[in-house]
Amino acid sequence: MATLAFFISLILLPHLSLSTSSCNGPCQTLDDCDGLLICINGVCNDDPDIGTAQCSTGGSSPSPTSDCQPTGTLECNGESFPQYECSPPVTSSTEATLTNNDFSEGGDGGAPSQCDEIFHDNSELIVALSTGWYNGGSRCGKMIKITASNGRSVLAKVVDQCDSVNGCDAEHAGLPPCENNIVDGSDAVWSALELDKDVGKVAVTWSDA
Numbered sequence: 001m002a003t004l005a006f007f008i009s010l011i012l013l014p015h016l017s018l019s020t021s022s023c024n025g026p027c028q029t030l031d032d033c034d035g036l037l038i039c040i041n042g043v044c045n046d047d048p049d050i051g052t053a054q055c056s057t058g059g060s061s062p063s064p065t066s067d068c069q070p071t072g073t074l075e076c077n078g079e080s081f082p083q084y085e086c087s088p089p090v091t092s093s094t095e096a097t098l099t100n101n102d103f104s105e106g107g108d109g110g111a112p113s114q115c116d117e118i119f120h121d122n123s124e125l126i127v128a129l130s131t132g133w134y135n136g137g138s139r140c141g142k143m144i145k146i147t148a149s150n151g152r153s154v155l156a157k158v159v160d161q162c163d164s165v166n167g168c169d170a171e172h173a174g175l176p177p178c179e180n181n182i183v184d185g186s187d188a189v190w191s192a193l194e195l196d197k198d199v200g201k202v203a204v205t206w207s208d209a
Contacts, residue, residue, distance in 0.1 A: 045089055068132065068180055074167060076176045084164040084180035087132025090208065098146065098204040100197040101128055101184040103159070113160035115140035120159060125192065128160035128184040137161075143209035146183060146193065148202065154192035155209050156185060 026044075027033050033044035045067065067089075070082035088094065103113060103120040112118050113128070115137060120126055127146070129139060139158040147153040162178035178184070183206055190197040193204075 040086060071165070074165075074177055076167060079176070081167070081176040083166075083177055085131055087130045087164070087180045090133065092207050093147075093205040094207060096181050096183045096204055096206050097179065098148075098190070098193075098195070098202045099162075099178075099182055099184045099200065100190055101160075101162075101186060103128075103186055115159045120186070122187040124186055125154060125156040125188050126159045126186050127156045127189060128162040128182075129158055130162050130178050130180050130182045131164035132180055133183075134158070134161040139208075144183075144206050145209045146185070146189065146204050146206045148193040148195055148204050150194060152193045154189055156189050160184075 027039035029039060033039055037044045039045075068084060068086040071085050072083045073080045074083055075081075101107070102122060103124070103126060104122055105112075105119040107119075107122075113120060113126075114134075127144065128134075129144075133139065142158055143155045144158060145153055145155055162182045162184040164178045164180050164182075167175055167177040183204060187197060195202055
């Protein structure tokens with residue numbers, strides 16, 4: 001009987017020890033994460049498609065940027081740039097850096113927009129998002145709301161990725177990889193927010209519209 005009980009415990013023990021992970025916990029599949037959390041790069045986190053903010057609220061959770069670590073570095077013109085496959089979790093007010101992009105042919109955007117494989121006029125209210133937020137194209141054609149510190153806000157359509165992994169080639173107009181928290185807006189976006197694009201970078205917040 002003791003031997004039988006031992007074998008039964010060996011069979012049941014692995015199943016009894018299984019548990020789901022909460023925010024920032026380790027995971028391998030979607031089933032490893034609590035509730036609406038999903039497994040991103042081996043860590044349970046908010047689903048950017050749903051816009052949940054379970055992992056970005058509360059005093060005990062690490063800051064969003066601390067959860068997203070570089071996956072490597074890219075040498076470009078004698079400098080090293082971090083490569084990111086992730087971005088900070090999306091919330092109702094996601095902190096980001098607004099940059100300016102020329103989406104027209106021959107502009108600093110390089111190749112046509114990834115979402116639709118065409119160039120765009122800079123009078124359109126359009127943006128490119130860092131790789132993690134672009135999320136494999138899941139936000140293509142969708143609107144996001146961008147808010148500046150001056151109180152102005154604008155709705156803009158996602159048409160491209162601001163590549164946080166690759167760069168320094170013709171496809172990326174020779175530019176290094178984007179940082180992982182970039183909203184790369186057209187001239188029209190900057191004008192709507194009443195911001196001076198010559199500044200280059202401005203802190204904003206954004207959310208899915």
